Amino acid sequence: MATGNSSTAETRRVLPVARALCWIGFGLGVSTVAMLGAAEMDTGPAVFARRAEQAFEQARDRFQANTNDVTAAWKLGQAALAWADFAKNNAQREEIARAGMAACRRALTLAPDSAAAHFYLGTNLGQLARARKLEALSLIKEIERQFEAARVLDEQFNQAGPDRCLGLLYLDAPGWPASLGSRHKAREHLERAVALSPGFPENRLSLMEAYVRWKDSRQLRLQAEAYEKGLNETRQRFTGEAWEFDWQDWNTRWNRLLDQLRRLRK
Numbered sequence: 001m002a003t004g005n006s007s008t009a010e011t012r013r014v015l016p017v018a019r020a021l022c023w024i025g026f027g028l029g030v031s032t033v034a035m036l037g038a039a040e041m042d043t044g045p046a047v048f049a050r051r052a053e054q055a056f057e058q059a060r061d062r063f064q065a066n067t068n069d070v071t072a073a074w075k076l077g078q079a080a081l082a083w084a085d086f087a088k089n090n091a092q093r094e095e096i097a098r099a100g101m102a103a104c105r106r107a108l109t110l111a112p113d114s115a116a117a118h119f120y121l122g123t124n125l126g127q128l129a130r131a132r133k134l135e136a137l138s139l140i141k142e143i144e145r146q147f148e149a150a151r152v153l154d155e156q157f158n159q160a161g162p163d164r165c166l167g168l169l170y171l172d173a174p175g176w177p178a179s180l181g182s183r184h185k186a187r188e189h190l191e192r193a194v195a196l197s198p199g200f201p202e203n204r205l206s207l208m209e210a211y212v213r214w215k216d217s218r219q220l221r222l223q224a225e226a227y228e229k230g231l232n233e234t235r236q237r238f239t240g241e242a243w244e245f246d247w248q249d250w251n252t253r254w255n256r257l258l259d260q261l262r263r264l265r266k
């Protein structure tokens with residue numbers, strides 16, 4: 001995956017990287033739809049959990065068959081990220097995350113310039129932080145380093161995923177001196193993600209949600225106008241079963257933002 005054009009299924013679970021760090025329960029962006037398909041979406045989370053586990057097991061088997069395969073290694077990290085989101089408890093989430101981290105570290109031993117390996121190492125570190133809340137703060141700097149490395153290597157990966165995740169990390173983390181939270185850095189990276197991949201809903205929605213938190217009504221209106229203007233084209237671009245789950249999430253968040261805008265107009 002040179003450019004990382006996977007579904008948000010994969011994107012949303014990336015958010016959990018920052019938010020799952022225990023401040024808001026991270027729901028960053030990667031649904032399992034990309035790997036599992038959305039055809040059975042209406043049958044409930046149990047189906048997705050089972051499919052996520054199966055995808056993880058298949059990825060693990062492929063990696064174990066050839067531990068020198070860089071792509072197989074980071075794809076195990078990708079699958080671990082998806083399955084960890086369905087973990088029944090923190091012990092299981094940690095076990096899955098550590099498997100993903102180990103695979104990504106192996107990929108980086110073989111190919112230090114793999115943006116995908118850095119990216120999924122960062123997201124699995126986020127899942128580990130989610131599982132071990134008391135240690136979350138100690139993991140943040142490493143998560144930041146991995147996303148920054150991915151950004152330098154391929155800023156377009158996963159629809160500008162490195163900048164999006166860095167922005168959410170700075171947005172959600174506690175500020176100095178407790179941690180690295182920074183409104184300035186959050187804004188810089190979230191705006192950069194929109195500049196790099198303006199047609200990807202997760203980027204602009206995340207930025208608009210940040211503007212709501214910052215009470216920046218002017219920028220919120222401008223971004224909302226741009227989002228609405230391109231919405232029909234965006235729906236045509238990200239279409240099909242692989243995106244159904246994502247559109248449920250995006251539509252819910254967009255409607256919430258529209259409510260915010262209506263209140264601002266009163």
